[in-house]
Amino acid sequence: MSLPSLADRAIVLQAHAADWRAAVRLAGDALVDSGCTTAEYTEAMLRLVETHGPYIVIAPGLALAHARPGPEVRQDGLSVVTLAEPVEFGHAHNDPVSVVIGLAGVAADAHLSAVADLANAFNDSAAIQALARATNREDARAILEGRRVS
Structure with missing residues (x-):
């Protein structure tokens, strides 16, 4: 799996967002x-x-926030934010969002590989719900890696 490592500081659970x-x-x-x-x-x-609308809302309840590789990216990175109350992004089918994944890649090829790995992690729609309910960082990591959480 080519997902970047997920530092403790990059996992924010049950956060509050106005929009x-x-x-x-x-x-x-x-x-x-x-x-x-x-x-x-x-x-x-x-x-x-x-500019482009809510295209980052890639599945029911899940947004993949990212931008192009550039000098603003110091190293490949991933963040996970779960929201205490889901928010609307304006997507016709996948709102509201309860999980926001942040993705940053130094190079375009690594960025695309990480997107593909994330898509695989969320092939099972139950994974999004499980991540939204995660109560600790280890469970969040396990879900992203495709491991079952008890």
């Missing part, structure tokens, strides 16, 4: 806090949604 912007910002802040990106990367993630 989609705040939810994406939480995922971006977790990438910054874990040393993977600069704050400019978070702003780029927000701009992409503002």
Whole structure:
């Protein structure tokens, strides 16, 4: 699996977000806090949604916040934010969102590989619900790695 490691500082459980912007910002802040990106990367993630709409809402309840590789990315990184109350992104079929994954890649090929690995992790829609209910970081990691959580 080529997913970047998931630092403790990159996992935020049961957070409160007023709207989609705040939810994406939480995922971006977790990438910054874990040393993977600069704050400019978070702003780029927000701009992409503002420009292209809620395309990052890739499955019911799940958003994959990301931006293009660039100087704002210090190292490949992943963040996970679960929301205490789901928020609307404006997606016709997959709202509301309760899990926001932040993804940052130094190089385009690694970025695409990580997206594919995340898609595999969420092939089972129950994984999204399980992640939304995770109560600790180890369970969140296990779910992303495709391991069952008891």
